[in-house]
Amino acid sequence: MSKNAIQYVYHPENFDKSDPLLTQLSDLKSQEMIINLGPQHPSTHGVLRLEVVTDGEMIVKVIPHMGYLHRCFEKHAENLPYNQIIPFVDRLDYAAAMNSEHIYAMGVERMLGIEKNIPPRIEYIRVLVAELNRLSSHFLGVGAYAMDIGAFTPFLWMMRDREHINRLLEWVSGARMLYNYIWIGGLYYDLPVGFEARCLEFVHYLKPRLVELQKLVMENQIFIHRTANIGVLPLDMAINYGVTGPMLRASGLRYDLRKVDAYSVYPEIDFDIPIGEGKMGQVGDCWDRTSVRVEECWQSLRIIEQCIEKLTSVHARTNAFDPQAMLPKKIRPQKMDFYCRGESPKGELGFFFRHNTNFDIPARCKVRSPCFSNLSVISEITQGAMLADLIAILGSVDFIMGEVDR
């Protein structure tokens, strides 16, 4: 582009043409009106635009408009070698990049047939960092959710604790959020010396904070009144819409891909799957969804402790250990279609690959993003709710627009 090129020609119809409303003004009944929520609105957690038809304070219809954060992941992936796609994978779910990287690397390794050769120390480190990132993602989800419905303190407290995780992961990889740490066939680098001890210190620090969180948010009467019996998602609807992750578990199904598919070293690790039980209201309401996330934090801590235990005893650091030893020189799988899935903090994250050339480049790399499917249920569960509850329901879905829009 030349230096003085005109970058934008304003025209009053541009916006209407690029993202028109679905509801025609002439179809509205006399009491109804259209409220446009977003795309720049803090409670939409990114750039989601909602077209809300309301009758007074009751919601008649919610129509999501996405694509404001579309970065052409699948188009870029057509021209990039497998290892260079990893930084793009980071930017899908930018709040849980390690989990996405782990699942992506696992998929490519299975295509190459080298997944059995990965040393256990590497797999334990991968699970350790992925669980740390899961904690950080849930902190962001719960903290921002509490702020959505009017409590400011939990957000600051969660951000304070999340900062420790960010710094731990920065120590590991050099970056705070977008790591490019898990590589196909290995890792960028071994854990820094002293990391295990510091990480254990963090676990001990965090446990009382989670108890505090339980008292401050989950058992808070205002919070319960705002979330219990709101946005109830029945189990059959959840499955039919492809909802996964904490949202599906909150609806009462004990379904976690870490157990179901038993990938990586998860079968060697002891942890439980919390589900929603309708303690404060009905099964599958907003409170249950938040509660499942908080319970999962405890389980992640258990996983982290077991990983550190293994990483300091059976699979302890040795001088001979090289995390890059297994990296394939050329990433050229057989010609095939392959789908690989795993449990990211938001749900089932899947990568579909088609490889049909002799290059390092996939012919197609499609992302099955959990947030995309989770968000699609929003227009069902908001029907008949109050306008103020719409914010509560949106926050409880805990989506990241980077993954919805890709």
Add this chain to the structure above:
Amino acid sequence: MTFLEIKNLLIQKFGDQVILQEVPGLQPQLVVAAYEIVDVCSFLKNNANTFFDSLSCITALDNSTVEQSFDIIYHLYSIPHEHHLIIKVTIDRGNENIQPNIDSISSVYRTADWHEREAFDFFGIIFNKHPDLRRILLPSDWEGFPLRKDYQQQKYYHGIEVASVATSDTKI
């Protein structure tokens, strides 16, 4: 049920006019005739032995301009039985007059609703009887379908110069 059992069950029910062939591999696929996709999916969902209650993913692929076809791949999963099935459908690429089209399975799986909109957005595949077939990620007035192999990027969008993307000719 194993892949072979499901395949035999489907051939028994629909015959080999509909269940065309099997693509072997690490994850075997079943090629199904496009015009019966809704019936096959609803049979698989409602049969107690298969009970594929969830649809993980729908992927559309362009098989190149030489073969003149699109693939659509459905990943079905049964939560209680813990078995997978991958269904592959090949449809004609169409021409200026006829757009590529296939029946929508969003009446069987609601997951398909948005996934099919995405396939329409990127490949221009029309899903018949879809409740709300609009572009989902790109702006409504974007020209062309970006993931097609013969996609030509527009030069300007609302007067903004569109940055050029590296093409597959500039491969390493």
